[in-house]
Amino acid sequence: RKEVEQDPGPFNVPEGATVAFNCTYSNSASQSFFWYRQDCRKEPKLLMSVYSSGNEDGRFTAQLNRASQYISLLIRDSKLSDSATYLCVVNNLQAGTALIFGKGTTLSVSS
Amino acid sequence: NAGVTQTPKFQVLKTGQSMTLQCAQDMNHNSMYWYRQDPGMGLRLIYYSASEGTTDKGEVPNGYNVSRLNKREFSLRLESAAPSQTSVYFCASSGTINTEAFFGQGTRLTVV
Numbered sequence: 001r002k003e004v005e006q007d008p009g010p011f012n013v014p015e016g017a018t019v020a021f022n023c024t025y026s027n028s029a030s031q032s033f034f035w036y037r038q039d040c041r042k043e044p045k046l047l048m049s050v051y052s053s054g055n056e057d058g059r060f061t062a063q064l065n066r067a068s069q070y071i072s073l074l075i076r077d078s079k080l081s082d083s084a085t086y087l088c089v090v091n092n093l094q095a096g097t098a099l100i101f102g103k104g105t106t107l108s109v110s111s
Numbered sequence: 112n113a114g115v116t117q118t119p120k121f122q123v124l125k126t127g128q129s130m131t132l133q134c135a136q137d138m139n140h141n142s143m144y145w146y147r148q149d150p151g152m153g154l155r156l157i158y159y160s161a162s163e164g165t166t167d168k169g170e171v172p173n174g175y176n177v178s179r180l181n182k183r184e185f186s187l188r189l190e191s192a193a194p195s196q197t198s199v200y201f202c203a204s205s206g207t208i209n210t211e212a213f214f215g216q217g218t219r220l221t222v223v
Contacts, residue, residue: 041199042216043201044154044201046212046213087154091208091209098142098159098161098169098208099212103153
């Protein structure tokens with residue numbers, strides 16, 4: 001099993017739609033969780049950290065389920081500018097490794 | 112505020128040539144990383160430095176060496192480039208090993 005797995009998509013949605021991405025991770029000792037966004041041929045940029053209690057930033061909501069070892073990202077009222085690849089990132093210092101990225105989920109929002 | 116700066120942005124090498132990718136951050140971060148990104152493979156960790164004076168292998172270290180020159184700088188060296196090393200290379204830094212990372216703009220390397 002890969003350390004971090006995501007559905008690659010693509011997810012094709014109309015403007016205004018709500019879309020959700022899930023990500024599973026294999027190491028139960030993982031400590032930090034993030035969602036990044038990557039536009040074509042650009043560097044990944046932090047979208048939001050994911051906290052145990054769940055957190056929201058505008059139209060974006062992230063949740064963590066430690067028991068089932070998955071994190072989710074919900075995007076409400078999708079905009080054209082949300083079209084990008086969304087990367088799930090997990091860190092497990094105790095395993096002697098650093099930030100591990102999923103392969104990403106591609107979102108395409110159309111008018 | 113420059114953040115993370117990588118040089119060069121583009122490079123073409125011949126098989127067997129060597130080169131060093133440079134990375135510098137101005138955020139006073141302790142941890143730095145080198146990733147490569149290939150189509151369909153996602154970002155894969157090559158090496159990382161949790162703090163100044165330490166370096167550790169990541170998922171795909173073969174064919175690479177790194178140097179944490181000081182707190183600001185973390186370089187990646189290809190001693191004898193191979194076509195399989197054609198990729199986009201990203202440097203990143205974070206406050207500590209467990210916190211969010213910030214990326215440079217990437218180096219697009221082609222080995223012919």
